Amino acid sequence: MPARTRRAPVLALASVLTLGSLSACSLVGGGDDESADGAETVVLLTHDSFSLPDDLVAAFEEENGVELEIRQPGDAGAVVTEIGLNPDDAGADVVFGVDTTFASRLLDADALETWDGELPAGAEAFRLDGDDRLVPVDNGNVCVNVDTAWFAEEGIPEPETLDDLATPTYAPLFVTPGPVDSSPGLAFLLTTVAAYGEDGWQDYWTRLVDNGAKVVDGWSDAYYVDFTAAGENPTRPIVTSYDSSPAATVTEDGSATTTRALLDTCFTQVEYAGVLRGADNPEGADALVSWLLSADVQEALPTSMYVYPVADDAALPEEWAAFTERPTDPFTLPTDEIAENREAWISAWRDVVAR
Secondary structure (H helix, E strand, O other), rough: OOOOOOOOOOOOOOOOOOOOOOOOOOEEOOOOOOOOOEEEEEEEEEEOOOOHHHHHHHHHHHHOEEEEEEEEEOOHHHHHHHHHHHHOOOOOOOEEEEOOOHHHHHHHOOEEEEEOOOOOOOOHHHHHHHHHEEEEEEEEEEEEEHHHHHHHOOOOOOOOOHHHOOOOHHHHHEEEOOOOHHHHHHHHHHHHHOOOOOOOOHHHHEEEHHHEEEEEOHHHHHHHEOOOOOOOOEEEEEEEEOOOOOHEEEEEOOOEEEEEEEOOOOEEEEEEEEEEEEOHHHHHHHHHHHHHHHHHHHHHHHHHHHEEEEHHHHHOOHHHHOOOOOOOOEEEHHHHHHHHHHHHHHHHHHHHHHO
């Protein structure tokens, strides 16, 4: 979650909570113009939470006469960094999973071409770039999540606010990805900037760290290793994730979810796709971006990457209506403010965490 990323998702956005395998119908490595059977290849560079059903990928390949190669070097930040090192030739045709927090890096690097396609109804609201170099594909909110079952068993009240998280009671229970390479980690940093302002966010992080919060590299590390509701070595019942994450922790009988998103801690996140400058297969790249906006893919996003589609008419799974809730007033920051200050904020964050 993301993802969505997207993620979360993530999720996405994001990204993102359930990672599928595309190896059965995708090439690995390579970068050649043609696959072993002579079909043209289209290369997608994306975060490691990208996942769509194999049958949808196979249908795209058959319809367009291509083979889809998927490269996943890490979280969204790692994807953007890889493109930034060589914006003229990133070794791929399309990038997916660049979110609001990282988008300006690719636009400033002039790493993208204009996409020649049509947005579905509803996607216009998420449009970032007037030239359609970045095309909105999914959306969500990065929110702190809590393991409600853990808190009920321990008899401890659940936290509700950002202030709660920094206290000696809850900080030792909290794990979050950092903002360097993780899009949800950066989104949480931006949440604290938006909430506490330039004069207060570093003090907030000082309290978090001094009181025992844990910072890890990526969302997958936080959610699938440390989080008590899903982790391999669970020790922390509070995690930075997504507003859609509770749909992934539904009980076996389908009657309830064991987690909850804290809706006063959320930051809006949109994930974008774009045709990369220097794409070897520009026609296939345009088709791939259009496919990500197709009805079938838009409706697969919630169950595949736990993110919300941008298309208004895309149906959502029943469990999302039952077990997820979206914030009414999430934190946001203007994209130009993020672009201007992101590196300085990350540098200041490093100083706080490394003390």
